Amino acid sequence: MSTTHEVTNQVPPLVGHDVAEDPALLEALRREGAGWAEPELHEVGRLAGSEQAQEWGRVVNENEPVLRTHDRYGNRIDEVEFHPYWHSLMDVAVEHGLHGAPWADSTPGAHVARAAKLFVWGQVEAGHTCPISMTYAVIPTLRANPELAAQYEPLLTAKTYDFGLRVPTSKQGLIAGMSMTEKQGGSDVRANTTRATPAGDGTYRLVGHKWFTSAPMSDIFATLAQAPGGLTCFLLPRVLPDGTRNRMHIQRLKDKLGNRSNASAELEYDEAVGWRLGEEGEGVKVILRMVNNTRLDCLLGSAAGMRFGAVQAIRHARHRSAFGSVLVEKPLMRNVLADLVVESEAATVVAMRLAGATDRGEEILRRIGLAVSKYWVCKRAPVHAAEALECFGGNGYIEDSGMPRLYREAPLQSIWEGSGNVAALDALRAMARQPETVEAFFTEVERASGADARLDDAIEGLRKELSNLEDMEFRARRVVESMAMVLQGSLLVQHGAPSVADAFCASRFAGDWGVALGTLPSGVDTKAIIERALV
Known part of the structure; x- marks a missing residue:
């Protein structure tokens, strides 16, 4: 072969390493009791x-x-076929309890352990974590009907992945999906028009069209419909107890920007059989038990993507030479790489703290912490992915690098379970309806009081911001952004690496930070920060 095709100055693939060798993650795992x-x-x-x-x-x-x-004879089957490797990914996730397993585990720290494993395994492939997350999140909603919970919960927590259309109770393990939004309402689920009519035997018959149904190949679904008493939550199995298929017809699969390994569908209910979860008219309250847990997984998914991006960018910079030396030795590149790590570790520490709040039953802190962090961390993920990709130059724009897939996945977490405005307004709603959430928030962040003057000033500024109720909805994004960063800063100052905490406070709070990542002020210890993401 001609020497013009000799391969030089290309980065070797990153394989054969332990993704869990992540200082911020391991420190949080131990700190949060797992x-x-x-x-x-x-x-x-x-x-x-x-x-x-x-x-x-x-x-x-x-x-x-x-x-x-x-099927070939014209019978309706509504089946979704997956590549065998999809099932391999699901097997690993379920076997290691990334789904509903923590709800059946009384060991302190079970939810933190599950969060850490999801964070690590999600860096392999994000799409299959959608049904895994749904299965984790559905259990608190399922418990609104103790009889159904007793029947299905042991199968939703079982560590056996059992794919296929069969009667749910005949299977060794179950996967759950969610079917909430409709084309005329989107996030405004109270505008739903799907109707649920009592059948007289304790079940309901549902008629309507769902615009987004997550994981349509799942065994059971939580869904919302208008019952005589108002918007109500229901449980629908794909296969009924008598072995016949429920009348839930998949109209088409969505052609999505990213998350392409996972099926998302439009689903039609044609007199589908459902069982009520909770009382009629309490559908939003009941389904929010599920939503609040999938929001935690939105945080974890965004944090996992950031960690993946930071690690890949640093590896590229350590092996790629340009202008006389390897990229990682260039001062400006070090600024970018360090900022990627700072953003990544700030996301990791807050996601794991809120997983710990789940284990400890800190519902008030969890309520406000998830609302503000879901908004901010998930907003930062696309920005972070774009900057990490750019560290590769043109190589990052090529599919083989894996960075385009990361970039396409990044916006999903911000849209899922309430896009930016919905998340920001939900934080305001929490503070208005539960004033104790504000007290819990400041109790948490002030644990770091006196440790960093820049953080102290940011906390004081936030108090003033929250005391001004004028145009609060107009200012919602600014307020919630500040709350999220103050929470991250407090956790980093208390528990993070000093180099990371200093860089975060110097940039995010001291006003010495630009618009783009890679604009850290002079004096931060970029070497120590970058070393935390070496593999």
């Missing part, structure tokens, strides 16, 4: 870093799900 899970976390991490798992992730995104509405 240090006992570290051996399994490393087991998941080594698998996540393997060439095999990375191939699974690549292939399922290049071989998307296919909808089969009818």
Whole structure:
């Protein structure tokens, strides 16, 4: 072969490493009471870093799900076919309890352990974590009907992935989906028009069209419909107890920007059979039990993407030479890389803190913390992905690098479970309806009082901001952004690496930070920060 085709100055693939070797994650795991899970976390991490798992992730995104509405004879079947590697990914996730398992585990820190494993395994492939997240989140909603919970919860927490259309109670394990939004309402679920009519035997018959149904191949679904007493939450199985298929017809799969390995569908209920969860008219309250848990996974998914992007960018910069030296030695590149790590660790520390709040039953803090952090962290993910991709130059724009897939996935978490404005307004709603959330928030962030003057000033400024009620809705994004960064800053000052905490406070609070990532002020310890993401 001609020497013009000699390959030089290209970065070797990152395989055969432990994705769980992440200082911020491991420190949070121990701090939040789940240090006992570290051996399994490393087991998941080594698998996540393997060439095999990375191939699974690549292939399922290049071989998307296919909808089969009818069989060869014209019978309605409504089945979604997946590449076998999709099931390999699901097998690992369920086997390691990334789904509903923590609800059946009384070990202190079970939800933190699950969050850490999801954070690590989600870096392999994001699409399949959607049904995994739904299965985790559905259980508090399912408990609104104790009889159904007793029937289904053991199967939703079982560590066996059992794919296929069968009677749910005949299977070894179940996966759950969610079907809320309709084309005329979107996030305004009270505008839903799907109707639920009592059948006289304790069940309802649902008629309507759902615009987005997550994971339509799941075994059971939580859904909303208008019952005689108002908007109500229901549980619908795909296969009824008598073995017949419920009349839930998949109209088409969505052609999405990213998350392409996962099927999202339009679903039609044609006299579908459903069981009520909670009382008639309490549908929003009941489904929010599920939403509040999937919002935690939005945080974890965004944080996982940031960690992946930071690690990949730093690896590229350490092996790629330009203008006389490797990129990582260039001062401006070091600024960019360090800022990527700072943003990543700030996302990790707040996501794990809120997972810990789940374990400890800190519902008031969790309520406000999730609302503000879901808004901000998920907003930062696309910005972070774009900057990490750019560190590769043209190589990052090529599919083989894996960075385009990261970039396409990044906006989803900000849209899922309430896009930016919905999340910001939800934070204001929480503070208005539950004033104790404000007290809980400041109790939390003031644990770091006196440790960093820049953070202290930011906390004081936030108090003043919240005391001004004029045009609060107009200012909602600014207010919620400030709350999220103050929470992140407090956690980093208390628990983070000094170099990371200093860089965060110097940039986010001291006014010495530009608009783009990579505008950290002079004097921050970029070397120490970058070393935290070396693999």
